[in-house]
Each structure stands twice: as C-alpha cells, then as structure tokens.
Amino acid sequence: MKNKWISAFIGFAAVIIIWQLVIIIGDYPEALLPGPAAVFAKWWSLVVNGTLFEHISISLYRFTLGYVSAALLAIILGLFLGRLPKVWAIIDPVVQVIRPVSPIAWSPFIVLWFGIGNMPAIVIIFIAAFFPVLLATVAAVNRIEPTYLKVAANFELSQKDLMWKIILPAAFPAIGSGLHMAIGSAWIFLVAGEMIGAQSGLGYLIVDARNALDLDTVLAAIVTIGVIGLALDHLLRFVEAGVKRMWTGKMM
Amino acid sequence: MTQSIIDVQALHKTYPSSNKAVLENVSLTIKRGEIVAFLGKSGCGKTTLLNMIGGFEPASSGDILLDGERVTKPSQKSIMLMQSYGLLPWRTVYHNVLFALENSTLSKAEKHTRVLKGLALVGLSDRLNAMPSELSGGMQQRVAIARALAIEPEIILMDEPFAALDTFTRYFLQDEITKINKEQHMTILLVTHDIDEAIYLADRVIILAPNPGRIYKEVTIQLPRERDRASRDFQHYRELIFNEFHLSHEPPAIEYNI
Numbered sequence: 001m002k003n004k005w006i007s008a009f010i011g012f013a014a015v016i017i018i019w020q021l022v023i024i025i026g027d028y029p030e031a032l033l034p035g036p037a038a039v040f041a042k043w044w045s046l047v048v049n050g051t052l053f054e055h056i057s058i059s060l061y062r063f064t065l066g067y068v069s070a071a072l073l074a075i076i077l078g079l080f081l082g083r084l085p086k087v088w089a090i091i092d093p094v095v096q097v098i099r100p101v102s103p104i105a106w107s108p109f110i111v112l113w114f115g116i117g118n119m120p121a122i123v124i125i126f127i128a129a130f131f132p133v134l135l136a137t138v139a140a141v142n143r144i145e146p147t148y149l150k151v152a153a154n155f156e157l158s159q160k161d162l163m164w165k166i167i168l169p170a171a172f173p174a175i176g177s178g179l180h181m182a183i184g185s186a187w188i189f190l191v192a193g194e195m196i197g198a199q200s201g202l203g204y205l206i207v208d209a210r211n212a213l214d215l216d217t218v219l220a221a222i223v224t225i226g227v228i229g230l231a232l233d234h235l236l237r238f239v240e241a242g243v244k245r246m247w248t249g250k251m252m
Numbered sequence: 253m254t255q256s257i258i259d260v261q262a263l264h265k266t267y268p269s270s271n272k273a274v275l276e277n278v279s280l281t282i283k284r285g286e287i288v289a290f291l292g293k294s295g296c297g298k299t300t301l302l303n304m305i306g307g308f309e310p311a312s313s314g315d316i317l318l319d320g321e322r323v324t325k326p327s328q329k330s331i332m333l334m335q336s337y338g339l340l341p342w343r344t345v346y347h348n349v350l351f352a353l354e355n356s357t358l359s360k361a362e363k364h365t366r367v368l369k370g371l372a373l374v375g376l377s378d379r380l381n382a383m384p385s386e387l388s389g390g391m392q393q394r395v396a397i398a399r400a401l402a403i404e405p406e407i408i409l410m411d412e413p414f415a416a417l418d419t420f421t422r423y424f425l426q427d428e429i430t431k432i433n434k435e436q437h438m439t440i441l442l443v444t445h446d447i448d449e450a451i452y453l454a455d456r457v458i459i460l461a462p463n464p465g466r467i468y469k470e471v472t473i474q475l476p477r478e479r480d481r482a483s484r485d486f487q488h489y490r491e492l493i494f495n496e497f498h499l500s501h502e503p504p505a506i507e508y509n510i
Contacts, residue, residue, distance in 0.1 A: 150308060151338045153326040155352055155403070165351070169342045247342050248383065 034216045042216035043223065051205075052224065059190060059201040060228075062118055066125030067186050071179060074133035078175070079167060081134075082141025092138075095131065103127035103189050107196050116197030124193035129186040136178020140171035169247045176240045183236050187229045202228075257406060257439050258282040258305060263314035265300055265465075273464035274300050278314070280458065280467065284406075287433055287440045289454035291447065291493070297465025298443045299411055305441065306332050306409050319406070328352075330407040331400040335415050337392045339384040345371070345395050346380040352402040370398035374428060390421035394428070401432065408432075410442045414449070426452055430477060451489045452479050459496055469496050 016036045022028070023035045030038060046052035081088045103124040110120045144167060152166045194203025202225050209217035258281070265275040275297040282288055290298040303309045305316055307326040316323040318330065326332075331352075339348050349370055353363045371377050374394035384392055393413060400408055410429075414422040430453060433440055444450050450457045454473055461468035471493060475485055 147334060147336050147338045148340065150326075150332070150334070151340070153308070154306070154328070154332055155355075156326070156328050157355065161355065165354070166340070169340070172342075244342065248344050248347065 031213070031215065034219060038216050039219045039223070043220035046217070046220060052220075055200060055202050055205045055221075056224065056228065058118075059121075059194065059203070062121045062193070062201065063125055063187065063190050063232075065118075066122040067129045067183065070126040070129035070186070071133050071182065074130050074178075074182075075137050075175060078134050078137025079141060079163060079171070082138045082171070083163075083167070085142075088138060095134065099131040099135070104192050104196075111197055118198070120196045121190060121193030121198055121201065121203070124189050124196075125186045128189040129182040132182040132185065133175070133178045136181070137171065137175050140174030140178075141167060143174065144170045165247075169244075172240075172243065179236060179240070180233060183232055184229070187225075187232060191225060255284055256281045257284040257319060258441075259315075259317040259320075260301075260305070261315045261317070263301075263304065263316065264312045265297065265304065265309070266312045275304075276464040276466050278465070278467055282439060282441065284439055285433070285437045286456065287430075287442065287454045289442045289444055289450035289457045290460060291444060291450045291457050292460035292465075292468075293445065293462060293497075295465075296460040296462040298460050300465065301460070302332075302409050302411055302441060302443045305407075306330050308332070328403050329405055330409055331403065331405040332409045332411065333393070333396055333400060333413045335412045337384075337389075337396045339392055339395055339399075341384050343384075344380065345376060345382050345384070345387070348384065348395055349399045349402050352399045356403065366402050367398075370402040371395075373401060373432065374398045388421075390417050390425060393417065393425060397425075397428070397432070401436065404436070405438070407439045407441060410440065410444075412444055413442075415444075415446075422449070429453060434477065447490060447493050448481065451475075451486060451493070452481060457493065459493070471496070 019036055023033060026033075034042075043052070081091065106127065107120065107124070110123050114120055114123055148166050148170050149162075152162050157165065190201075191203035191206065194201040195207050198204045202221050205221045206218050209215070209221065260278055260280045263275055263278040264273060266273050278301060290301060292298045300309060304311055305318075305323065307323045307330070310324075318327075332338075340351060343351065346367060349367045350363060353366060356363070358366070368377065371380065374397050376391065376394055376398065379387065379391070384395065387395065396413075414425055417425070426449060429440065432438060440453075442450070442453060451473055457471045457473060458467055459469045459471065460466065471489065473489055475483075475489070480486060
C-alpha cells in the first residue's frame with residue numbers, strides 16, 4: 001500500500017520533470033506549451049476564485065445523473081434479459097450494432113430532441129455507460145453457477161427472491177467490472193458532451209479556454225479531469241464493497 | 253411396521269437428445285427413516301435417479317410418490333446435498349443456514365434458534381460469521397448439512413457428498429450422518445461409488461447396472477448401527493458387493509469359434 005503511493009509519486013514527479021525539461025531544452029514559448037509552474041498557478045487561481053468548483057460540481061451533477069440512471073436501468077434490464085435468452089437473442093444483434101457507435105455521433109439528434117443545457121451531456125454519458133453495464137450484466141446472469149439455481153429451486157424460492165437473493169448477488173462481481181468499464185468511458189465522454197451546447201462544466205471550460213487561446217487553463221482542466229476520473233473509479237470500489245457487505249449478513 | 257415414504261413406480265428416463273434409456277423400469281420403495289445407498293459405476297443413472305426423486309428432472313414415464321404425492325418439482329421436503337456443497341459464497345455461515353428458513357412462517361426467534369441448533373449439530377457453533385471461502389471443504393459440507401437440517405426436511409438426498417473430501421473428514425461426516433439419521437429420524441438417500449461408504453452408512457444398498465440404468469441387485473446390510481469398518485461382517489458385505497460387480501460385467505464377446 002505504502003509502496004503504491006511511493007511509486008505513484010515517482011511517476012508523477014518524473015512526468016513533471018520531463019515536462020519542464022522539454023520546455024527548457026526545446027525553448028518553446030509559453031503560448032505553445034505552458035510549463036508546470038504556470039499551469040499550477042492557473043489551477044490555483046481557478047481554485048481560489050471558485051470557478052473550478054462551479055465547473056466541477058455541474059459536471060459531477062450531469063455525470064452522476066447520466067451514469068447512475070444508466071447503471072440502474074442497465075442492471076435491471078440485464079437481470080431480466082439474462083433470464084430470457086430467447087428475448088435476448090432478438091435484442092443482442094441490435095445492441096451489437098448500436099454499441100460501437102460513439103455517443104457523440106448522436107449529438108445532432110440529441111440537441112434536436114433534448115435541446116441545449118444539461119441534457120446533451122447527460123444523455124451522452126447515459127449512452128456511454130449503458131451498454132457496457134447491460135452487456136456485463138447479461139453475461140454475468142448467463143454465467144451463474146447452476147448449483148445456486150438448484151439450491152434456490154430446492155428451497156422453493158419465489159421468482160422475486162430468486163432474483164434478489166440469488167441472481168443479483170451471484171452476478172454482482174461480474175456486473176462490477178462492467179460498472180468500472182462504464183465509469184471510465186462515461187467520464188471520457190463527459191468532456192465531449194459538454195462541448196455540445198453546454199455553457200458550464202469542465203468540458204466547456206476547455207472549449208472556452210481554447211477559444212481564448214488560454215492554454216494554461218486547458219491543461220489545468222485536463223489534469224483536474226484526470227484526477228477526478230481516478231477518484232470516481234475508487235469511489236465506485238467503495239460502493240461495490242458496500243453493496244457486497246449488504247448481503248453477507250455480517251455483524252451479528 | 254414403518255410406512256413407506258418414497259414410492260418409485262416403473263420409472264423410465266430418456267433424454268431427448270439420445271434414444272438410449274438412462275433408466276429403465278426402476279421401481280422401489282423406501283421406508284421412513286431408512287438410509288439407502290445407490291451404488292454403481294458412472295453412467296448407471298444413479299445421479300439421474302436421485303435428481304428425479306428430488307424433483308430436479310422430470311421422468312419420461314412412471315411415477316415418483318413422496319408421502320403419497322407425485323413429485324413434480326423440487327421441494328423443501330427433500331433437500332439435496334451436493335458434491336460442490338452449494339453454499340452461497342456471498343453469505344456468512346449463519347446466513348447460509350438462515351437462507352433455508354427465510355421464507356418460512358417461523359418467528360425470528362424461532363429461526364435463530366433453529367439455525368444455531370443446526371450449526372451446533374454439525375459442530376460449527378463457533379464459525380457463525382465466517383464466509384464459506386474461509387472454511388475447509390469438510391466444514392463447508394457441514395454448513396450445507398446444517399442448512400438442510402434447519403428446515404427439517406423429511407428426506408435428505410446426497411449426491412456423492414463426500415467425494416471431494418479426504419478420508420478422515422469423510423469418516424467423520426459419515427458418523428455425523430448416522431447420528432442425524434438416528435436422532436432426527438430422517439430418511440437419507442445416498443448416491444455413491446464408494447463401496448465402503450455404502451456399507452458403512454446404509455440399511456440397504458441398491459446396486460444399479462448401466463446400459464440402460466436399472467436396479468441390478470439389492471443388498472440389505474444387517475449390521476448394528478455402530479459399524480466397525482474392520483470387522484469380519486463388514487468384510488463379508490464388501491466381498492459380497494465386490495462379487496456383484498464382477499458379475500455385473502457384461503460377458504466378453506466371443507471373438508472366434510473353434
């Protein structure tokens with residue numbers, strides 16, 4: 001654990017040193033590649049005047065709404081579709097065709113249907129998160145050990161209990177890996193989503209700074225997005241552990 | 253006179269994918285409180301027979317009656333113990349046993365008492381909060397036994413339940429099974445390919461022969477309950493059953509005539 005932190009520290013220190021060296025050796029002007037000090041100063045000023053947090057909070061709001069609704073809907077649908085192989089056989093080919101299309105490709109329709117503001121980003125995040133979770137859930141339900149189903153039948157579980165007490169907990173570890181994949185790709189598409197018709201958020205911050213040729217701000221936003229993405233993935237691990245604890249029945 | 257609990261009548265089983273019968277014309281009666289072992293080589297349909305008695309597989313024709321009622325689906329009256337234990341790995345030992353009682357009408361306190369009683373019976377009262385993955389195979393099977401006992405089924409079905417365990421654990425659990433049978437008057441049906449296990453546990457050993465699966469011979473073990481694996485009587489039954497298996501070989505095909 002401690003070693004992990006030290007390794008991470010060394011990695012980041014190396015990147016910053018190389019970055020600074022490139023500027024010194026290459027003699028690039030600030031306007032082409034801002035140095036670490038300038039970026040940090042900019043980042044700090046954005047923190048101090050509060051604009052960064054405004055953008056972060058609106059981005060997180062959109063992200064949470066899009067991601068959580070996609071994950072919940074995909075898990076619920078996936079649990080049922082995993083139990084209905086004949087229905088899934090019909091839906092699966094369609095999903096396989098839609099899935100490889102970048103959510104951004106839908107942006108003209110999204111703007112037409114949902115207007116501008118918060119919705120385009122939310123919808124794009126929803127699309128980005130939905131398919132990985134759905135596919136992971138269906139696959140997880142299909143792979144449940146037959147022994148568990150046999151035990152459930154033996155103890156005469158109702159359909160509701162079967163879903164809630166057997167299928168969901170048995171499939172959850174595999175659903176979890178789908179959730180991790182989805183949180184990564186959905187966070188990537190947040191920025192793209194906020195470049196369409198949004199007037200706030202981290203993605204907008206980048207577009208806006210680009211238009212003003214304010215590269216310090218662009219880099220400060222990029223670093224912020226990366227750090228939050230990492231934090232979200234770790235947060236998801238906590239949520240997963242919490243859900244798993246729910247059905248162990250420990251603490252007696 | 254003890255009454256019969258299971259009646260199997262002219263049972264046939266053929267899988268749709270093949271035209272060979274897995275079981276053909278199997279009829280047998282099992283008395284309440286009896287321990288019956290089904291012994292046979294792989295492919296003789298013994299597991300299929302047990303699954304059908306448990307209601308996990310439908311019969312192609314014939315009937316299985318449990319307490320005079322037709323078995324059409326699995327029920328809490330007959331609980332299956334599996335070689336892979338069938339515990340739920342995401343639940344603690346306590347909650348694995350409680351699982352059996354969750355949809356019963358018992359009060360919370362009664363459920364608690366029953367779970368503790370079941371775990372005490374298999375000697376696991378001190379591992380309530382352990383997860384199944386923290387237990388040895390033998391302990392996991394004991395949890396499965398406690399779970400089965402918790403709902404007080406009429407019959408326990410065992411599909412090679414100790415096959416994956418080492419010899420000493422197996423002996424220990426076999427004693428446990430005889431104890432449970434004696435104290436709870438439970439009927440126990442056991443599928444095994446271990447001849448010693450069959451003789452040690454069973455009141456009756458039913459030998460099945462393959463192609464198609466059928467009852468080949470029945471051996472009643474007339475030994476007192478506390479059996480001695482090294483005794484002469486025990487050896488007698490071993491020899492008897494060994495001989496049966498030699499006889500159950502198909503005679504070699506005649507390759508040529510002089």
